[in-house]
Amino acid sequence: MSFSLGIVGAGQFAGLFVKLFQLHPGIGDISVTDLIPERAERLVTEHHLTGGAVSDFDAMLASDVDAVAIFTQRWTHGPLAVRALRAGKHVYSTVPMAITQEENATIIDAVRETRLTYMMGETSQYHPATVFARQKVAEGAFGRLFYAEGSYIHDMDLGFYAAYQYSGGENWKATASYLPLLYPTHSIGGVLGAWQSHATSVSAIGVDDDRGDGVFDREVSQFDNEFSNTTALFETADGGSFRTNEFRRVGYPSHLGESRFRFFLSSAVEGGSGDVRG
Numbered sequence: 001m002s003f004s005l006g007i008v009g010a011g012q013f014a015g016l017f018v019k020l021f022q023l024h025p026g027i028g029d030i031s032v033t034d035l036i037p038e039r040a041e042r043l044v045t046e047h048h049l050t051g052g053a054v055s056d057f058d059a060m061l062a063s064d065v066d067a068v069a070i071f072t073q074r075w076t077h078g079p080l081a082v083r084a085l086r087a088g089k090h091v092y093s094t095v096p097m098a099i100t101q102e103e104n105a106t107i108i109d110a111v112r113e114t115r116l117t118y119m120m121g122e123t124s125q126y127h128p129a130t131v132f133a134r135q136k137v138a139e140g141a142f143g144r145l146f147y148a149e150g151s152y153i154h155d156m157d158l159g160f161y162a163a164y165q166y167s168g169g170e171n172w173k174a175t176a177s178y179l180p181l182l183y184p185t186h187s188i189g190g191v192l193g194a195w196q197s198h199a200t201s202v203s204a205i206g207v208d209d210d211r212g213d214g215v216f217d218r219e220v221s222q223f224d225n226e227f228s229n230t231t232a233l234f235e236t237a238d239g240g241s242f243r244t245n246e247f248r249r250v251g252y253p254s255h256l257g258e259s260r261f262r263f264f265l266s267s268a269v270e271g272g273s274g275d276v277r278g
Ligand SMILES: NC(=O)c1ccc[n+]([C@@H]2O[C@H](COP(=O)([O-])OP(=O)(O)OC[C@H]3O[C@@H](n4cnc5c(N)ncnc54)[C@H](O)[C@@H]3O)[C@@H](O)[C@H]2O)c1
Pocket: 008, 009, 010, 011, 012, 013, 014, 033, 034, 035, 036, 039, 056, 057, 070, 071, 072, 073, 074, 075, 076, 094, 095, 096, 121, 122, 123, 163, 166, 167, 168
């Protein structure tokens, strides 16, 4: 029996995942909707999507798709996920899950009540360094982990200006100031994708931006944000800690060094503490 899927949001990222979904033997018809109908039509044409374009999110929820996959802007996911679960659809969502604790709690409640599946698609979970470290942890080769570091370093000059212009239209500067710590999943995901624990507390520091181009400017920012670089220190449930960096201004607009994860062990095991880089 095949499983039908509805894509919500046909912007820059959705096409990459449509290709993967099409390769899955369990997936049948794929349909798509976007606030900008031409984007949905283009995705349908480019990928020969048999489910076709659907007029809007409500029509998608009213259709017989088994699941929706949310590829809308990063601050919009929570309410869409809850509406889809309440409409009886399984949900795949791009990161982040949501942007407030209340939104996250509402999704968890909806999953408990509907018994449907919700998945947040954090791609660091499948980063080669994380996969490697996860295997080592499972083998017991890392001994006791007591500290780790994760970084997602993506300079604004590496494609983010164009991406936010495409995404935000005329008022793109208002959303290009999106807080790095409201998108913390790439750096955290690489650490907790290997370390089988969870965070119990966090303390963070933001560095205000000095480019002066109106992007990280509180007067313009939809998120009242002036921070482009942020560092957070977490406590873990098993008595350790980890530090993450989410940096958007490093004077280094290169794919090299975007993600790096380090794991420190308190007991000597083969390989010892080390750096796993991707
Ligand atoms: N490595 C990763 O995990 C990774 C990489 C890139 C992007 N992303 C995530 O993917 C998501 C999409 O990114 P993108 O760059 O494609 O964004 P985008 O802005 O290019 O596309 C979003 C699309 O969603 C549409 N949309 C918004 N609200 C809608 C609604 N209610 N109903 C239907 N359509 C709606 C918009 O019109 C737009 O076309 C973001 O959450 C982003 O964080 C993740």
